[in-house]
Ligand code: HEM
């Protein structure tokens with residue numbers, strides 16, 4: 031594939047008509063309205079349309095994964111059977127059903143929501159805009175990546191209708207080799223999603239290398255680009271390992287090749303090594319892009335230069351590198367050699383340091399800023415708080431002696447929800463609010479927005495703080511029923527999940543409402559200075575009417591707020 | 605390095621941790637609280653700064669920042685350096701604790717813990733006694749408590765009764781060396797009160813050891829997901845106050861009452877050795893075929909891929925137990941583990957299966973009732 035593909039759009043009619051429109055009217059048709067046929071969406075090569083389709087898909091899958099989360103939490107409200115009896119008669123069948131629910135929840139959230147969330151949905155939309163480019167380097171590959179995601183999602187839906195899967199999202203052998211559920215279709219789904227992720231990563235690497243505008247050196251890039259770049263490297267290097275592992279597991283199940291199943295002479299611990307060799311880096315695929323989002327949110331809404339730019343940039347790179355070297359911390363009790371556990375534990379702490387550096391630099395960015403506490407910023411602040419808890423509790427788990435006690439308990443469940451949901455997803459939702467006016471051209475209700483954010487924040491903490499406590503008290507994870515002494519913690523947690531759900535439904539409500547009756551968004555509603563704020567909301571098909579020159583993304587002094595339009599206008603100073 | 609952590613450990617059950625009753629609980633809790641207080645310090649610091657900045661520097665849209673200072677090398681060094689130092693300390697404490705946990709002392713009591721779907725079995729090296737976990741019986745008691753049929757005191761008595769011939773029993777103050785194994789899929793032996801955990805990996809053996817420091821009865825869980833019965837695969841650890849008491853228990857518990865009829869002992873084998881978790885005696889289908897009416901019936905099976913048929917006589921049944929993978933009953937997954945029964949156990953359980961074809965019946969154990 032060559033670079034010239036960027037310009038070789040088959041839908042060149044579209045381009046012409048768009049170009050014609052813009053010459054006549056400054057704010058001519060946007061990428062949303064320039065063509066209206068179904069095929070102009072289904073076969074579009076425009077990164078914004080692909081990003082938007084990804085966004086809709088990801089949000090829909092978030093709803094589906096969320097329904098399973100609520101089923102799981104409702105079931106756990108009591109150690110007695112709560113809602114499984116509605117669907118199954120015997121105690122055994124009810125337990126099976128619960129196991130399918132938590133597996134489906136986890137697999138959907140990880141593979142279909144959080145991994146593609148920021149990079150593929152938001153990143154696709156925003157990355158070329160940040161670069162002042164017309165599109166990503168390989169638009170066709172981009173569309174291919176989206177369709178692979180769709181096919182992966184279809185496999186998941188198929189799994190749901192063909193009886194579900196009960197292995198947990200980790201697919202540990204030998205259980206996954208013998209479980210009677212639809213394991214193979216799910217593995218194929220994840221395999222395909224892996225390629226979707228690799229394609230996005232490849233595209234971003236090339237785009238960032240090749241398509242930066244004049245004047246934008248590496249250290250003048252917005253930090254979001256550093257984050258997506260580091261992530262893309264992980265996606266390209268780690269995901270193939272997952273793919274091969276899943277293929278081997280498929281062969282193990284279908285042909286009994288004896289690599290992971292001890293009954294055929296295989297080694298189940300080998301599977302864990304392979305799985306985490308991908309899946310630990312993958313947790314950084316889930317968190318580094320949202321960190322990039324938060325760097326943009328905090329700087330923009332504080333209207334202050336980002337503090338410690340180089341430190342934040344390098345910490346993303348450091349995380350990407352170290353993330354390949356710590357997978358064994360998921361296996362401290364598996365029987366891997368003691369020496370290996372010690373080495374993995376040591377390196378694990380090296381991942382915590384760059385995370386801490388980021389948090390402190392964000393705080394310093396807020397100091398003496400002009401902080402506008404709108405919805406996007408509230409999500410950014412929630413992120414800092416929740417990520418702090420997520421990172422700090424990671425330290426407990428990295429300490430060998432403590433992890434012996436905490437491994438496979440609810441403490442781990444709470445830890446990874448703080449980082450994957452409290453940080454990863456909250457960062458994604460924050461970014462969604464930040465770029466919503468740019469994507470849709472509409473402003474949403476800020477009042478409801480803040481209420482929604484606060485509900486999510488309170489609900490989230492109420493859901494997961496009790497899980498830390500019951501976990502360290504000894505409650506194992508993936509339990510359908512549990513000892514009575516843990517009941518009160520589960521009840522708090524379930525109530526919390528309802529509060530959080532209320533927050534998300536409210537969010538869905540006002541976002542949809544904004545599409546129908548929202549105020550028209552100005553070009554630059556928040557006072558950002560990266561390039562996406564220098565083009566209309568929503569942008570025209572070719573992104574910019576005139577080829578933009580690189581700005582200093584964190585210089586906010588040249589912008590003046592106009593209360594009448596709600597826009598930050600560029601000051602023309604001498 | 606200085607051993608601060610141990611000073612931080614509680615000696616009672618606390619908000620965060622269960623009662624510490626092994627030699628490892630103190631040090632591990634100390635490590636836990638060290639990380640905990642460091643975390644609380646940073647969480648409070650960060651939260652206060654966040655809250656203060658949010659409040660102090662909040663403005664309506666349109667204002668400009670008061671300063672654009674965007675780097676400060678001393679700050680960067682400080683907030684990189686302090687976490688590094690604290691991390692090294694945490695790593696070091698954890699490493700020390702972990703290494704202690706990997707090497708059992710020589711003069712310890714050896715017990716083998718075998719996990720299978722979904723039952724525990726503990727074999728005692730000193731007399732070969734094989735004692736079941738009896739998850740199902742504990743589940744029955746719990747169900748009765750929740751249904752209000754018995755009160756807490758009666759439940760305690762019922763559990764004590766079960767524990768006469770079940771559970772992991774150890775004496776206080778003596779190192780116990782537990783070898784863990786799994787017959788089918790991954791499991792993990794987890795005793796929260798002792799702060800120990802080890803994965804049971806099929807095809808491998810694992811080790812954990814501890815010294816119990818207080819007498820009592822404590823939870824034992826399966827911590828690694830193993831399918832349908834994962835959450836009801838639990839048992840108890842009983843810590844006896846003296847070695848004599850423990851040995852007395854072991855002698856009684858490890859023996860069958862040979863004066864009982866064969867089929868009655870067979871029923872005990874069914875429960876003790878975990879057959880119960882996959883084979884019902886009332887005709888209901890579980891992972892494996894029910895034993896109800898099995899004896900004397902015609903069985904369809906496949907053997908290395910070819911279908912076959914046979915009458916379930918004594919030879920058939922004993923072969924199925926000794927070599928479960930040889931003939932796979934039609935309609936069931938090839939999942940039965942090899943459970944090593946003694947000759948007598950095999951005889952008794954065969955008699956028991958036989959008896960089930962004469963008069964059907966028996967009770968199912970409720971797990972999570974509706
Ligand atoms: C300060 C940084 C972090 C440290 C030191 C850390 C440490 C750990 C350790 C040691 C475990 C294994 C616990 C166990 O299974 O016993 C773990 C589990 C996990 N962590 Fe982290 N972590 C950190 C940050 C993150 C981040 C940023 C993410 C994701 C966005 C994340 C996601 C996860 C997940 C998904 C699991 C467990 C998955 C499972 O077993 O299903 N962690 N973490």
Ligand SMILES: [Cu+2]
Nearest residue numbers: 310357359360
């Ligand atoms: Cu990890």
